[in-house]
Amino acid sequence: MKLGFLTACLPQLPLEEIAAWAAGHGYEALEVATWPATGSRDFEASHLDVAAFDERAADATRALFDKHGLTLSSLAYYENNLHPDVARRAETAAHVRANVDAAALLGVETVGTFIGRHPGLSVSENLALAERELPALVEYAGERGVKIIIENCVMEGWHPDGYPGNLAYSPELWEWMFDLGFYLNYDPSHLLWLGIDPVTALKPYIDRIPHAQAKDAQLDPRARDRYGFFGRSVARTDGWDSGWWRYRVPGLGDVDWRRIVDTLYEGGFTGVLSVEHEDPVWSGDVHRVTQGLKIAHRTLSPLIVG
Structure with missing residues (x-):
């Protein structure tokens, strides 16, 4: 197992600077953000231009990672x-395919994305829509030796009231998407x-987990007693503002990382554990973000066998 981080937390820095910083601070891998330079999310990062990727770009990227002794764990x-x-759905699918092509050129095993959700349809209607449209992406990736990995993020902020926006958040849904490949x-x-x-939730599925992310969550049960599981209603300013929990870097929340890492080892996981930094306390500028990454490294590195 290797420890890395997702570069999306540093959208203002070029990949060359991120790689140098990561190698200099004990990280072994990078999960590289590949959103288009102009996209739909206000915090997207574009550290590889996969839409214009070719053998020359692949050679330069491999040379950069070799220079710093890093693994490129996933796009x-x-x-x-x-x-x-x-039309947006088609654009997204095209960019997923561009990621697959870039991953194949680089020899990278995985490309990460979401299932997503059409908010105007029921869950069962969304699952049927996915079963019609998404197997073509799996087939495209498989033909090129690449696996598409889905993060189990709820993406509650995609719905104005904070309901699930990515239908991949529970083991029930994992088993459904595994059937799609x-x-x-x-x-x-x-x-x-x-x-x-x-x-x-982790134990039965490690053979379907080629890559993992490390993000923590800090819960406030007293606030949940006021707002309920679904979070703020009257005082909600956006879909991300639940009012009773928030994401933190590993070590500052309630996840038991000792048990998580031990379970991964016990199940035979040999991939990369990639820190996904979305901690609001350690955000705002490059210095604070990198301090958060240092906290995550201090938390996780003692648990990972070199």
Whole structure:
């Protein structure tokens, strides 16, 4: 197992600077953000231009990672593959395919994305939509030796009231997407606030987890007693503002990382554990973000056998 981080937390820095910083601070891998330079999310990062990727770009990228002794663990483009706008949905699928092509050129095993959701349809209607549209992406990736991994993020902020925007948040849905040929980019933070035990959920599925993310969550049960599980209603300013939990870097929340890492080892996981930094306390500028990454490294590195 290697410890890395997702580069999306540093959108203002070029990949060259991120790689140098990561290698200099004990990280062994990077999960590289590949959103288009102009996209739909206000915090997207574009550290590889996969839409214009070719052998020359692949050679330069491999040379950069070799120079710093790093592994490129996965390409990361987490978008809504069931977007209600059919044109947007097609654009997203095209960019997923561009990621697959780039991963194949680089010899990278995985590309990360979301299932997503059409908010105007029921869950069962969304699942039927996914079963019609998404197997073509799995087939495209498989033909090129690449696995598409789905993060189990709820993406509650995609719905104005904070309801699930990515239909991949529970073991029930994991089993459904495994049947479509997807794999899981396991992240325990989302399970914690959903009331799902992260270790219990992890154990049966490690053979379908080629890559994992490390993000923590800090719960406030007293606030939950006021707002309920679904979070703020009257005082909600946006879909992300639940009022009773928040994401943290590993070590500053309620996830039991000792048990998570031990369970991964016991199940034979040999991939990369990639820190996904979305901590509001350690955000705002490059210095604070990198301090958060240092906290995550201090928390996780003693648990990982070199």
